[in-house]
Amino acid sequence: QITLKESGPTLVKPTQTLTLTCTFSGFSLSTSGVSVGWIRQPPGKALEWLALIFWDDDRRYSPSLKNRLTITKDTSKNQVVLSMTNMDPVDTATYYCAHTTDYFASGSYFDPWGQGTLVTVSS
Amino acid sequence: EIVMTQSPATLSVSPGERATLSCRASQSVRSNLAWYQQKPGQAPRLLIYGASTRATGVPARFSGSGSGTEFTLTISSLQSEDFAAYYCQQYNNWPPYTFGQGTKLEIK
Numbered sequence: 001q002i003t004l005k006e007s008g009p010t011l012v013k014p015t016q017t018l019t020l021t022c023t024f025s026g027f028s029l030s031t032s033g034v035s036v037g038w039i040r041q042p043p044g045k046a047l048e049w050l051a052l053i054f055w056d057d058d059r060r061y062s063p064s065l066k067n068r069l070t071i072t073k074d075t076s077k078n079q080v081v082l083s084m085t086n087m088d089p090v091d092t093a094t095y096y097c098a099h100t101t102d103y104f105a106s107g108s109y110f111d112p113w114g115q116g117t118l119v120t121v122s123s
Numbered sequence: 124e125i126v127m128t129q130s131p132a133t134l135s136v137s138p139g140e141r142a143t144l145s146c147r148a149s150q151s152v153r154s155n156l157a158w159y160q161q162k163p164g165q166a167p168r169l170l171i172y173g174a175s176t177r178a179t180g181v182p183a184r185f186s187g188s189g190s191g192t193e194f195t196l197t198i199s200s201l202q203s204e205d206f207a208a209y210y211c212q213q214y215n216n217w218p219p220y221t222f223g224q225g226t227k228l229e230i231k
Contacts, residue, residue: 037220047159047167047210049220062219063124096166107214109157111169111178 002026004036004097004114011120012087018119022080022097029055029075033103036080037110038071040093048093053080058105087121094118125149125213129223135231138201144226146194146211154190155215161225162207170209171196198228206230 008020020038027034037052051071052060061069070083080097095117098110126149136142146156154174159167169178171187174194184199198205211223 046224047212047222049218049222052218052220060218064219107155107217107220109169109172109212109214110159110167111172113166113168116166 002099002112004099004112006095006097006114006117008095008117008119010118011122013123014088014121016087018082018084018087018091020082020084020095020097020117020119022082022114024078024080024097024099024114027099029053029073029078029080031055033101035100035102035108036073037098037100038080038082038095039098039110039113040091040095041116042090042093045093050084050095051082052100054102054105060105089121092119092121124219125152125216125221127211127213127221127223129209129211129226131226132224133227133229135229136201137231138203140201140231142198142201142205142228144196144198144209144228146189146196146223148192148194148213150216151191152213152215155213156187156189156194157212157214158187158196159210159212160205160207161210167210201228203230 004024035054038050053071068085098113100108102108128147130145156174158171161167175187
């Protein structure tokens with residue numbers, strides 16, 4: 001059974017850097033085809049994909065947020081870390097990590113998702 | 124970037140009736156489309172991938188159809204637990220992956 005869980009601060013100040021950790025079980029990020037992505041959802045709004053890291057350390061980012069995002073993995077700890085710089089109140093959202101399988105980086109769906117963590121940006 | 128447009132934004136249907144939700148892509152995504160269900164306070168759950176393949180454990184009353192730019196999610200006989208928000212996602216042309224703005228299915 002695959003499970004994922006997000007952790008990190010619930011409150012950050014404007015201009016600070018947000019660091020979130022996704023800890024997972026039931027799969028290995030060293031297995032060919034496996035990847036983990038981050039998606040966020042502002043309160044009452046739609047889902048927005050942020051970043052994804054592949055088993056081979058290939059990384060992809062949302063073009064609109066690329067300059068602010070960094071995604072890394074620690075295979076030995078079964079963790080994926082997302083950093084977002086220069087946080088703003090508009091970045092207030094629930095942040096989810098999710099598992100996907102994509103052998104050729106051609107695109108895939110997310111299944112399953114972590115429970116999400118709400119991050120509020122406020123001074 | 125491919126824009127995904129869902130309609131309607133809100134759909135009111137009585138239990139036991141059929142619900143039809145639509146998702147349109149701004150350009151062809153072939154059959155690379157997924158549907159998710161999200162209940163309040165919960166994470167999205169995968170329902171359909173490949174436009175028409177039900178994910179593991181998804182009841183048969185959920186069906187997906189379409190290809191190219193027009194897609195439909197049909198729930199044949201609504202149960203109380205089906206009232207939720209539904210999102211489509213294209214994974215044909217990325218980055219970025221893009222989602223629709225969602226359809227809220229509410230009890231009539």
